Amino acid sequence: MVFFRSVSAISRLRSRAVQQSSLSNSVRWLHSSELDLKSQMQEIIPEQQDRLKKLKSEHGKVPVGNITVDMVLGGMRGMTGLLWETSLLDADEGIRFRGMSIPECQKVLPSAESGEEPLPESLLWLLLTGKVPTKEQANALSTELAHRAAVPAIDALPSTAHPMTQFASGVMALQVQSEFQKAYEQGDISKSKYWEPTFEDALNLIARVPVVASYVYRRMYKDGSIIPLDDSLDYGANFSHMLGFDSPQMKELMRLYVTIHSDHEGGNVSAHAGHLVGSALSDPYLSFAAALNGLAGPLHGLANQEVLLWIKLVVEECGESISKEQLKDYVWETLNSGKVVPGYGHGVLRKTDPRYICQREFALKHLPDDPLFQLVSKLYAVVPPILTELGKVKNPWPNVDAHSGVLLNYYGLTEARYYTVLFGVSRSLGICSQLIWDRALGLPLERPKSVNMDWLDNFTRLNR
Secondary structure, three states: OOOOOOOHHHHHHHHHHHHOOOOOHHHHHHOOOOOOHHHHHHHHHHHHHHHHHHHHHHHOOOOOOOOOHHHHHOOOOOOOOOOOOOEEEEOOOEEEEOOEEHHHHHHHOOEOOOOOOEOHHHHHHHHHHOOOOOHHHHHHHHHHHHHHOOOOOOOOOOOOOOHHHHHHHHHHHHHHHOHHHHHHHHOOOOHHHOHHHHHHHHHHHHHHHHHHHHHHHHHHHOOOOOOOOOOOOOHHHHHHHHHOOOOHHHHHHHHHHHHHOOOOOOOOHHHHHHHHHHOOOOOHHHHHHHHHHHHOOOOOOOHHHHHHHHHHHHHHHHOOOOOHHHHHHHHHHHHHOOOOOOOEOOOOOOOOOHHHHHHHHHHHHHOOOOHHHHHHHHHHHHHHHHHHHHOOOOOOOEOOHHHHHHHHHHOOOOOHHHHHHHHHHHHHHHHHHHHHHHHHOOOOOOOOOOOOHHHHHHHHHHOO
16 A cells, blocks of 8 residues: 655644745745735735626626527537636637736747646646736745645455546545635634635646556555655656656657646536536635546547547557548548547537647648658548538547647657547646636526426427
């Protein structure tokens, strides 16, 4: 059984840091409000609380759309019904983090000294504050997360359980350390302050999920040989290191991967599940575990492993040097057999996913001659025209899942069953950021009205 530093070590570290007159660089974040994320949140939240009150009082009765029977029967697609501050998904432009596109984030967010891709810490700062952090602020947050990354023993499940089952169970095991639960049970915290213990839980959780996730990986695939956290590394590089991949390019890829997978608006299954459970005032550990269980579904996060397995099947049956014409025939055979081409289409997007594009640019720079990448490129040329000709899909273009597996496979992370865990680690940034804002804005319990088909029959008959 493997034990990590206890959470009390964090409290001891903080008390010693306050007492010491000569501070090391690793704990200076504790003393500078400019570098301290929570201090920045304390300044921002009152303004946004007032903004929400004004919206509700002045425009609360303004309709934002019409609900159709198709929406009720079709999983609420196209229905505007959630407040999600951290990101907004546009059908043509793709995801925007606090108004910034992925290319814009790549240009302005601080990166590691040894790389070019944004630090996940810098994106987390942006998601929470709406502001681009300085390099010093990103580094301070990196240090803070490293100090928060204490995890207890989590050897409760057999190593043969699916990686996502182990990951979600590990997150649930951390729930006993919830600061929100403690504060709520003590009963001495006002609703306006709910966001403060939620902030503590959220940052602790974000810090700890790479430790849990890498532990699951090493336990399942590397004979239980655990690699401890290196607090000199940034978030993405540390995750790569704990998994066992220390090449500079893999660390750079992990920074990119975590950043672009972090958030995708509030209506997808994992984000909505986290928000829904959180609306009952369940703490971030319970809420994020619910999100992970949604992410584990084949129609959501599990899709990224399906893509790589399908691509490898193409290679197995047709060879790496398959031509575009042969590939066209293979795709048509796949579709005519009633199957889908994994990694293509999206519930909202109507153009190529920007997250696919930035991964393609990474591959063109670092692995242009990789046979699987070349096959992905051929698919990009072949599949959209076929799906367009088929006429049954609204979006024939590739999504983020169409590319990520090939990049991970190239750098040696070949265990496709594990890929959704990587997705889950990334999604902690967005879901936990929004949970903080849910509590800061006092958003209510989510409780939509449901109806049955008798009600719909009667309603449509009366409104013809």
